[in-house]
Amino acid sequence: MSRRHRNKSAARKITRLPGDRTNADAITRMIRVDQAGEYGAARIYDGQLAVLKNLAAVAAVRNMAAQERRHLERFDKLVAERRVRPTALSPLWHVAGYALGAATAMLGEHAAMACTVAVEEVIDEHYRGQLEALGDADAGLAAIVADFRADELEHRDTALKHGAAETPGYPLLSAAIKAGSRIAIWLSTRI
């Protein structure tokens, strides 16, 4: 190998190191925000179930809540395995998620479903972005994200079937919940 080639490959090795670290940091942030998001989702359903006691959609909400618990447990495990620092905002999502679930359920079953559609659409776009960013960098995480994303889309469809779009003021309610969810994602990625 010529000296020029040797120098080139040495330079490549050095310049790859910061990139690798960024990649690892990015994956850590993904796991942090996903755990936070699944926690928030579980709390939204807790809030909804506290209000929607005997309505027709309760069984559907219970099923979705059970799936959110499974998602959360998986991310809790991943956070422990990979030694990721969890978001410092869990106490806030504990309260905000529950409040959002309970408040929309108080507006009625359709509004509760509108909340689910809005949140799931944001989570779908979030998970889709993660899968694109991950590429083949972390097959284990990508498989989990793809699996859960399919569940979230199912939740969105279930909520639409239960009349989400019939909520009075649906576009406004949906836009507000989406904006809040995007802020929660942005914050939990960083804090």
Ligand SMILES: [Fe+2]
């Ligand atoms: Fe989920």
Ligand SMILES: [Fe+2]
């Ligand atoms: Fe979900």
